[in-house]
Amino acid sequence: MSENNEVFKRPTPIDKEVSWDKTQVIMSKTNSKGIIEYANEVFIDVCGYEDYELMSQPHSIIRHPDMPKVIFKVLWENLKSGNNFYAVVKNLAKSGRYYWVVTDFEISKDKNGETTHYFGRRKAVPQDVITKHIEPLYKRLLQIESVSGMEASEKYLIGFLEEKNRTYVEFVKECILDYEQSQNAQKRMELKEEEEEESRGFFSRFFGR
Numbered sequence: 001m002s003e004n005n006e007v008f009k010r011p012t013p014i015d016k017e018v019s020w021d022k023t024q025v026i027m028s029k030t031n032s033k034g035i036i037e038y039a040n041e042v043f044i045d046v047c048g049y050e051d052y053e054l055m056s057q058p059h060s061i062i063r064h065p066d067m068p069k070v071i072f073k074v075l076w077e078n079l080k081s082g083n084n085f086y087a088v089v090k091n092l093a094k095s096g097r098y099y100w101v102v103t104d105f106e107i108s109k110d111k112n113g114e115t116t117h118y119f120g121r122r123k124a125v126p127q128d129v130i131t132k133h134i135e136p137l138y139k140r141l142l143q144i145e146s147v148s149g150m151e152a153s154e155k156y157l158i159g160f161l162e163e164k165n166r167t168y169v170e171f172v173k174e175c176i177l178d179y180e181q182s183q184n185a186q187k188r189m190e191l192k193e194e195e196e197e198e199s200r201g202f203f204s205r206f207f208g209r
Helices: 040-045 067-079 125-147 150-165 170-207
Strands: 025-032 036-039 084-092 097-108 116-123
Touching: 025 040, 025 125, 036 040, 036 097, 036 125, 040 116, 067 084, 067 116, 067 150, 125 150, 150 170
Parallel strands: none
Antiparallel strands: 025 036, 025 116, 084 097, 097 116
C-alpha cells in the first residue's frame, strides 16, 4: 500500500506535543527496507495510528517535516553497514502533534550475514537536551537543506561534529549523559540541604530555641 494512499495522507503539523507516559519504551520491528512489521502498544498509543494502519507502511509515515533529511541519510548509511545507530528524532503523530524520542537499534541478520530486520527501541528525550542542543542543530541543518540541499547540510554536520571531535552518536550520548549528571548533582544538593535543615530543626527543638 502506498504512503500516498488517501487514508495515510500526512497530517498537518501543529505545535503541540503528544501527551504520553515518558517512562515507557516505544518499540517497532521493520524489515531491511524500513517497512513496519510490528509496533507495540506504546507506539500505537503515542503515534495515534491503529496497528492495522501501521502494518506494511514505511516507518517514514511518522516522519516530522522538522527533521533534517541528512540525519536519516546518516542513520541508514550506518544501519546498512551493520552499525548500530543512536538518533534523536522528532516524530509526527496522526493528530499532527509531535513527540521527541531517542532511538536505539538492534540489527537482526540471517545465517549468511544479511540484514533481515531492525528492532527499534525509543525513549523520551529530556526537554532540556532538545532545547539546548538538538533543536538549534536541526534548525540550522533544515535551513541549509532548504537553500543549498542535503549535500551542503551534510558537510555542515560533518564540520560541526569535527569541531566537537565527536561522532553524531557520541554527541547525542554526551548531551543526554551531561543532563543526567547535572540532574543527579541537583538532587544530591537538594537532599543535602534538606538534611541540613532537618539537623538545624532538631538542635533547635533539643535546646529549646
